[in-house]
Amino acid sequence: MVVLALTILVGAVSVLSLGVLLWVICKHFWIEHIPEGITHPMRLRFLSCFLHLSMTWGMIFEKLGLCYAAQFASFLHDLKPLKKDPDVVVTDIHFGTVPVKLYKPKEPSSTPRTGIIFFHGGGSILGSLRTHHNICLRLAKDCDSVVASVGYRKSPMYKYPVMKEDCETATVHFLRSLHVYGVDPARVVVCGDSIGGHAATVVCQEVMNRKDLPKFRAQVLIYSLLQSIDFQSPSYQQNDNIPLLSWNLAFYCWCCHLDINSSWKSVIKNGKHLPPEVWEKYRKWLGSEHIPERFKKRGYQPVPPGPVNEDAYEEIKFILNATCSPLIAEDDIVSQLPETCIVSCEYDLIRDHSLLYKKRLEDLGVPVTWHHMEDGFHGVLNTFDIRFLSFPCSSRIMDVVIQFIKKL
Ligand SMILES: *[C@@H]1O[C@H](CO)[C@@H](O)[C@H](O)[C@H]1NC(C)=O
Numbered sequence: 001m002v003v004l005a006l007t008i009l010v011g012a013v014s015v016l017s018l019g020v021l022l023w024v025i026c027k028h029f030w031i032e033h034i035p036e037g038i039t040h041p042m043r044l045r046f047l048s049c050f051l052h053l054s055m056t057w058g059m060i061f062e063k064l065g066l067c068y069a070a071q072f073a074s075f076l077h078d079l080k081p082l083k084k085d086p087d088v089v090v091t092d093i094h095f096g097t098v099p100v101k102l103y104k105p106k107e108p109s110s111t112p113r114t115g116i117i118f119f120h121g122g123g124s125i126l127g128s129l130r131t132h133h134n135i136c137l138r139l140a141k142d143c144d145s146v147v148a149s150v151g152y153r154k155s156p157m158y159k160y161p162v163m164k165e166d167c168e169t170a171t172v173h174f175l176r177s178l179h180v181y182g183v184d185p186a187r188v189v190v191c192g193d194s195i196g197g198h199a200a201t202v203v204c205q206e207v208m209n210r211k212d213l214p215k216f217r218a219q220v221l222i223y224s225l226l227q228s229i230d231f232q233s234p235s236y237q238q239n240d241n242i243p244l245l246s247w248n249l250a251f252y253c254w255c256c257h258l259d260i261n262s263s264w265k266s267v268i269k270n271g272k273h274l275p276p277e278v279w280e281k282y283r284k285w286l287g288s289e290h291i292p293e294r295f296k297k298r299g300y301q302p303v304p305p306g307p308v309n310e311d312a313y314e315e316i317k318f319i320l321n322a323t324c325s326p327l328i329a330e331d332d333i334v335s336q337l338p339e340t341c342i343v344s345c346e347y348d349l350i351r352d353h354s355l356l357y358k359k360r361l362e363d364l365g366v367p368v369t370w371h372h373m374e375d376g377f378h379g380v381l382n383t384f385d386i387r388f389l390s391f392p393c394s395s396r397i398m399d400v401v402i403q404f405i406k407k408l
């Protein structure tokens, strides 16, 4: 009897697993699109299916009330083994209440080193100290620097502004204790990818005016999320179904992080979440006329904003806060930002954030080093150390970032 029940159970689980796998693969081929400019399309297909498989199982467990989808997906992504390097000492510590992984070159140095405070990406729902471990290890080793990677609390368990507050707490703690870690106060760099780049620039904008703290020497922003206002710029239209960040996934992360009702989807897609005068006010910074023509060649249809949905506006207007959309911080803030390295990817949903922020910084006299990856897509950096699945572009991003930091 028991044997029979077990057999049925195992059979049912196998059929379900196979069904989920087939569903994910079919959905990938049905919806997602891999442009010719991306090298190794099969690797990207594999990565995309893995991401969606982990999220789909997560959704099943979420529906069963066991955990959030992203928690389960993160659990799977964190199974990646941590690399060791005999030249770098890695310690798990806390800055205040915030967990931090600290990377320090083993070799003693006669002079203080460069310090890097690093914020990982993952749309605020995924990513962790583990998923970005190898990136930080490499930064510490190749830049001969002390890296503090920040394990901020994620959505959907913790909503905006918890992530920002954790990042700020960790940063202030680090800046106050540089001498403990042998870091030169004149050479502290803030760095992040995707929403980690968002955290980097928000922290930079917030901390800059504090007289009691050393100033950042530079910021490194890798395909960063820099605004939460406009979802119809050219890159949103051109790259809406390109792995690893589709429009729908970005919107899902946005709702989780900002605690916004996902039923506003079509309102937001049509720009009806803000009144025309607000669009007009920020056009000088967000308007697609500020994006060079060569980035519109793959197609772009301007969407005139429809009449505002007042209820949506009421719920959503806090996104106009610069801690949510650092791209629209005032001139007197942006003009004081330190030298910046921006990495953008052509096949990235949020490519235009980088292009627009670059323009703002340059217009206000901030030195910008810009690297545009013609074959890059969102999230590519995380593949730089997965042997069979890595993309040449990820090594190039690592190299340009390391070069930039070494020259400071
Ligand atoms: C989201 O909006 C829908 C439709 O307006 C509503 O039925 C639902 O209760 C809302 N959900 C939450 C969590 O507020």
Ligand SMILES: *[C@@H]1O[C@H](CO)[C@@H](O)[C@H](O)[C@H]1NC(C)=O
Pocket (backbone or CB within 6 Å): 161, 321, 322, 323
């Ligand atoms: C922006 O948000 C922060 C909290 O994250 C708040 O302290 C600040 O007052 C807000 N600014 C405006 C203009 O609403």
